[in-house]
Every structure is written in structure tokens, then in C-alpha cells.
Amino acid sequence: MKFATYHDGSRDGQLWVVSRDLTRAMPATGIAPSLLSAIEDWDRVSQPLASLYGRLNAGEEPFATRFEPHRCLAPLPRAPQWLDASAFLNHGRLMDKAFDNPPNPEFETIPLIYQGASDDFRGPLADVEFPDDALFIDMEGEFGVILSDVPMGTTAEQATAHIRLLVQINDWSLRALGPREMRAGFGFLQTKPSTAFAPVAITPDELGAHWENGRVKLSLHVEINAREVGRARGDEMHFSFSELIAHCACTRRLTAGTIIGSGTVSNADRAAGSSCISEIRVIELLDQGAARTPFLTWGDRVWMEARMPDGFAPFGIIDQSVVRA
């Protein structure tokens, strides 16, 4: 199934079911008012939602309308929880090398995950406001999962069954503030403003064989001002989403609607480019002796699109401009 959330003035938005090819949509408000309410009540509503989705795909919903991404908020405009990992170790290795970080003996065995703000997510086409472009404005292209209720102590094997939906994410970051917040040990706060999401959240079966071992095995195409800078694949995610869930649920339960992100999609092959500017700059520093690509400024435009092998973008498109607050 595929879902989007249309703006209706409420904080959680209005749930719509979107056709497989992202051309048509129908409000699902008779079944569940919002995507969060559907996730919370999944056992009761998933069958009616699947029926609606089937009729929509079969052209049997005469009142279906054209799918309109410009009406979309993030699939969950706010979520009970947002936990963002750094599960593509190639990205971490590049950062550690460039900044000469001390070796982390648990680098390959314990995932790095921070607790992010989940009260105010951004939609796929929304301008993104920042207070100052001297703060090194950056993007991070990621995949993510939306969960059902997860009990404390859930293992990675058990965790897969709690993955309800997959999403595509742009984790906006202010790099100038990162070093101070990391050094202090309390994690990111000012460094991580509101995160943005592609318009469509999908059930894992929509990806067929491209959802495997708890990983989204698609390429993530990233453009800055219409120039492609990244086409990294999700296959190289070191920790699976199931392993990330188990780590997060180790000492507490996670409630339905919790979102876990993969961190910047990053591949060892330099030809894949990068999903964030910070990584582009670090590669320039390592390979050419100096970082040349600037961070973002007012008016810059970021485009992100995960593609199936045939070019279809199952999550829709993130296309955002950076604006002054």
C-alpha cells in the first residue's frame, strides 16, 4: 500500500491512499483520519485500507482524484519519536578519517543513533527556513521505517515484524553547530532542525525484492540545483533496520509511529557520489587536498528521489528550496 498525508489544517493531517503508480488518490478518512491513527490501529484498519488500495489500482474508485504532491505534508507531520542512525559505515569512515577522530572500537558492532525532534516534520515540496546561512546548511538523503508498538527487549529477528512502512527522508543539518554539540556529549539539538520526508510512505512489499534483509536496496538520486551529486545505493547499509530497532528497544519500549532513519546513504564506490554535502567536502579534502563544494545558501534547491531499476520513484520526490527565516 501507498499513503500520503494532505494538509487540512490539523496537526496530523488527512490520510490519503495513493495508487501504486502515484497517479491517483482517495481520502481514507472514513477508515482512519490520519496516518498516525492508522498505524496505532493497524490490525483493525489495514484490511479496509488494502481493499481501498486494490479498488484504486483497479480503476474502480470513480471519485479518485489526481495525486497532488504539492498538497502533501510529511506522511507523519509529527511522530511520537524520531531516531536517526548512522548505519552506512562508509560515511562514518570518511568523516573519521578527515577529522582524524580517535578509533571507535564499537564502530562495526554498536550502531550510532541519536534521538531527533519529531514534533514538526517538513513536507516534500516545502521551502525550508533557516536563521542564518553561515551555519553550514546541509542535507542528508536517507531511508527510514515507521514502526508499530515495539516491546522492550525485542530482538533484531523479532523486530522486522514491527516495520509497518518505509519512507524517504531529508535530514536537514546545520554543520557549524555539530562539533560543539558532539563534543558536549548531549547529542544534536540546534544542529538538527526539522526533518523533511518524501510524500509517499509505502508498505515494504511494494519494493518486492528491493526490500531485503531489513534494507531498502534502491539507489537514492540526489541533486543540488539540478546537478546530480549522489546515486548511492541502500544495499551497503551495515546495520539493518531490524538491528537498529533492537538497539533502540534495548532499555525501553517504542510506541507506534516511531520512525527510525538509516543515516546518510553512502557507498564505498566514489562513483556513487554522496547524499550530503559534508561527505562531498570530506572526499574533496581527502582526494584533492581541499573542500570545494559550498554548503547551501538562500535559494539553493535540493532534489531527492529513490529509484527502482525501471526509473520509477516509489516514494515520490523531495524538492525543497532553502529560504531565510
Next chain:
Amino acid sequence: MKFATYHDGSRDGQLWVVSRDLTRAMPATGIAPSLLSAIEDWDRVSQPLASLYGRLNAGEEPFATRFEPHRCLAPLPRAPQWLDASAFLNHGRLMDKAFDNPPNPEFETIPLIYQGASDDFRGPLADVEFPDDALFIDMEGEFGVILSDVPMGTTAEQATAHIRLLVQINDWSLRALGPREMRAGFGFLQTKPSTAFAPVAITPDELGAHWENGRVKLSLHVEINAREVGRARGDEMHFSFSELIAHCACTRRLTAGTIIGSGTVSNADRAAGSSCISEIRVIELLDQGAARTPFLTWGDRVWMEARMPDGFAPFGIIDQSVVRA
């Protein structure tokens, strides 16, 4: 006004107005179904809630019932956001001294605040489950504020007007996991399981002169297994709640229902004791050469109560036992 949230099977619970002396209560569900909905719609509901509160205090609500703390969840059983500071610098100074941390040049000018989990708070009398008592189970007695919507760039002067309610908090912590998570720079995740709250959230005017300059100027009495270990006062909070709000809203807006915590209430005077075991142990280490007070184990009971000068506890009482998950 004083508010509590009764368990009714829903995730946000049922809003009740509680009398000034915490003896009587009335459901406010005709005005707002939950405390979160009231905070989100404050301009519309605050006057009807104040009228109900007035009638309750005047004995004019014949259907009022005895206030029952055992029916209470946290005032917000889940919140859009939970940001926890370390605003009592005496606590930080003790920790830095004991662990020989490198000097932080911004210690007195930039507050330390971490983004915590807000999806699953604990009620005041709920047993608290942990997976393992070898993880150094600890409490932290704190004060907190619940906010209205706060725009990005709000100053400390403007921030005070966004404080809707005051709360009393027990920030449960697993100290054995803290050093690794702080060293990695991504902040607390496994270290900070579900946070607990005293049953009653109050408007700042309920404290009269004891709410001053964005600080809760009350003593916080903390007992472990019926032995008092702390009676520290809120007066020594270095950063005011208004300053903490401004820090959090520097690069993003905060949505209504955001909770900001003070961090462990801590006083320079050793006679005030401590609001967490970690601080008790550090003082023992510094003064006596070795930490003697153990962390908590199964069956241990934690009691926390902020007191007015006449002994009245305006937030009610936190009384929790530690149990095995």
C-alpha cells in the same frame, strides 16, 4: 489551574481539573478531551477551564469526586517533544571534577540540553521496568515546563509567555550506558528510558512568588526507601527556563506540548543533599575517597515531592518502585 490525566485506555488519557488543595477533581472532557488538546487549543479552552477550576475550588461542583493519584498517568502521557537540560551547574561542576573532564569554556554561557524520548512517559505511582539492574539504575529529580507553540528565533524575554504549565519530573537513567553514548557524541538513547512525572501540572501563578525569573523556587524532597537524600532548592538554576526555551528555538520552532526539563536539581550547599544517586556517589568520592551509596535495584522505592514553605506539595507525589522487565 491544576490538571491531571486519568487513564482511560487512550494514548493521551483523559483531562481532569484538580482543586487547588488536590482533594477534589472533575473531568474536563467537555472542554478538552486531553491535556495535549487543551495546550494546543489554549486560547479557546483556558477560560472555560478556569471557570471549572473556580467552581471546583468554591465547592460548587456537586459531581466532583475525590482526586485519585493512583488513576493518574503523566500529565502528558506522550508529548510532541521532551528536551532535558542540565541547568543546575553545581551538578555539572561536581561531575566534571569527579571524572576529571576537560574544561568546557561555554559551561556558564551555553546550556547543555539533550533531546529525549517523549513517546511513552510514566505516571507518578507506576512501577518502572528495567531489563537489568547491573546498568546502574538512577533517578533525577527535576522541574519542567510545558510550552505553547514557540516560533523559531524566540528570545528569552519573549519565551516566558510561552510557558503554559509547570511539572515535576523523575528522569530515569541507566548510568552504565552513559559514558559510551556521551563519548560517541550522538547523545543519550539507551541511557534514558521512559521519564516519569508527578500527577499534577500547574499554571505558574499557582506558585505565587515561588515562580520567579523563570525558575521554580521550591525545595525538592527526594527519598530512597523512605530515607531522605535530597532537599535541594530550584532557586540555584543557572539558566532560567526562558533561556532554555530560547536555546532550543534558536534553529527551529517548537510545537505546543513541548516539555523542557531543568536537569537534576542541585545546590552548592552539601546540606541540601542530592536529587540523583550519581551526584551522591560523586560527593562521596570527592569527600570520602570512595562512592558508597549503591545504584537502585529491584524493589527499591523512589519518592519525590516539591514542597511549598508550608509543606504542601503542589505537583502531588512521585512514588515509584524499580521492577524487573
